[in-house]
Amino acid sequence: MSDEALKVQCTDGDWQLAGPAAGGFGLVNDFLGYLADRNYSPQTRRAYAFDLLAFARWLHGEGVALDEVDTDVLLRFLTACREAVLPGRPGGNVFSIRDGRNVGYAPTTINRRLAAISAMFAFRQMRDPGTRNPAPSGRHARSVSRTPRTGLLAHVAKPRSRSPLRLREPRRLPRGLTARESTELLASFRTWRDRAIAGLMLLSGLRSAEVLGLDVRDVDIARRWVRVIGKGDKERRVPIDHDVAGAIQTYLLVERPETDASALFVVAKGPNRGQRLSAAGLRTIFRYHRGKAGVPAGHPHALRHSFGTALAEAGVDLSVIQALMGHDHVDSSAAYIHLAPSYLREEFDAARSRLRART
Structure with a gap:
């Protein structure tokens, strides 16, 4: 057909x-x-x-x-x-x-x-x-899943009913970028708009749809806050890095086309100039820069995963990670602890030291 x-x-x-x-x-x-x-x-x-x-x-x-x-x-x-x-x-x-x-x-x-x-x-x-x-x-x-959730709140989670008309899904940890990959990918961006977009994902953990949905009024550059509408139309406020705030300010002053659109990030040239940047446009930007930087894993969501991993490695409390990343459940945030090998190694070594001291 x-x-x-x-x-x-x-x-x-x-x-x-x-x-x-x-x-x-x-x-x-x-x-x-x-x-x-x-x-x-x-x-x-x-x-x-x-x-x-x-x-x-x-x-x-x-x-x-x-x-x-x-x-x-x-x-x-x-x-x-x-x-x-x-x-x-x-x-x-x-x-x-x-x-x-x-x-x-x-x-x-x-x-x-x-x-x-x-x-x-x-x-x-x-x-x-x-x-x-x-x-x-x-x-x-329907069959009932005995362990619909794992982690800290597994004992209070209600069993979820599952339809038999589904496939078993392998559970994979999200993959972030290494420090070298992040540096090389960010270095490939040449416009202030693209740098600001990547910075919001890598240093504030925003999803692609959240970045594309931002309006100019949602950003408070002076106080370094951004108002985000996440999944399920849930609102949260997220702090932004000094460099990212500077990139956004420079983009607004120097690079953003004159337009009546309320969107923060708009198309810079072509027949759609001045209109809100679309998801397809964002994918095109990252596809080009992945190839240019030689970082095949440089997808937008990988930057968000890198942010979550960095928070876990820094020992940030799970509830703070949950609030910053807009997770509905703390188990989603706990997954990033598994992505922080240095944190796991430190905890493992500390536990082994305590056990040796007892013997």
């Missing part, structure tokens, strides 16, 4: 399926409109749109209508995702050193798609109680 038969387009902030075959997937667009009515963020609605686009394209290629989807169809879709040959993966007996796979999407991607599909059919069932959600759900179709 040609990709032009079904595609995602954004019109005035509304994400919808479009193309010649979109008429058969009105439920998808109704569901995306429902998410907008519930005030889901544009990034979340975009993610749902592309996950459901993958499902719609597969259904169209298989000749299956949305009304004909049952659990068996979903299992076939799961298998297709696991066996798909992706660009850059030759398949056969060639396996990736990074994740050990030679075909198929990552379990996280597949589970996210299945969750979007389940939510869409739950919306249909809410709207029309006579229909059935083909995704296994309910008390009898």
